[in-house]
Amino acid sequence: MSQTFHEFVVHRSPALSRTAYLLTGDHQLAEDLLQSALARTYRHWRRIRDGDPEAYVRRVMYHQQVSWWRRRRFTERLEADPAPAQAGHPDPSDAAALRVTLAAALRQLTPRQRAVLVLRFYEDLTEAQVAAVLGCSVGTVKRHGHDALVRLRAVAPELVDPVPERSAR
Template structure:
């Protein structure tokens, strides 16, 4: 890679690695160390082809998804999530509720299968259409739909506190075309 390519790669990593790491954390079930390894591997693969990549972020995200699928196929044993320090307490009700929700969501996602977790991350966090999720995971659209349905049912089972309350059910909902 020439000097110009190295500089553009360095800029890309500085600008986009935080967002890519968030996706990797979700794909790895909340294991930050595994997510860092996953992102590092994806960036190494991208660096080798950097000068030929037209859409770098899409390319790196696709590598992330495919590497994670490869890890599932190896059937790695599920490891317990360990953290060095407990999360900080937030000030104010809404900030504290948001932190609690993130903790509950991370734990709930970690209890799903890797495929269920990936489908939910791609569909709802990355906001990808079903066809793109199917293409990235190498399955049919029907499989994405059924896995999404089963994943949401399982998510509500393992974390009933995520189920909408009666008050939320009665509020008007924005409908997208």
């Protein structure tokens, strides 16, 4: 293994692992996805090492996840039914319940919608950058992003903070 590839893997794996988890929603699948992407990257390392190898790995992960999803076509559902917190006594499991609800809602999106949301809101990329990574138009990114947010609001309305109404003056 080349020294530069080894250094890249050591330094960038934690961030790439988080992205893989957001794409898959499962720690073991995320590890498999990252390992697969790094194996593909290693084959082309001489060609991409001087450019932006992290962007290359991310692109491989996004495309690999869609490929896996198309082959499997099954969904796991994680049901969360937390007990309501009593007034004045915040429930310490609220944060965990929110994460479970968000993970379950994200699993109900298509892989492309999930990828757009991860790139836009977790990776903080612009719509043009997302389009370049996914190999589609900016309009497609906007459409998938819009559809994903509409779907999230429908399947998990508890994730949406109500906007306080303005008082009439």
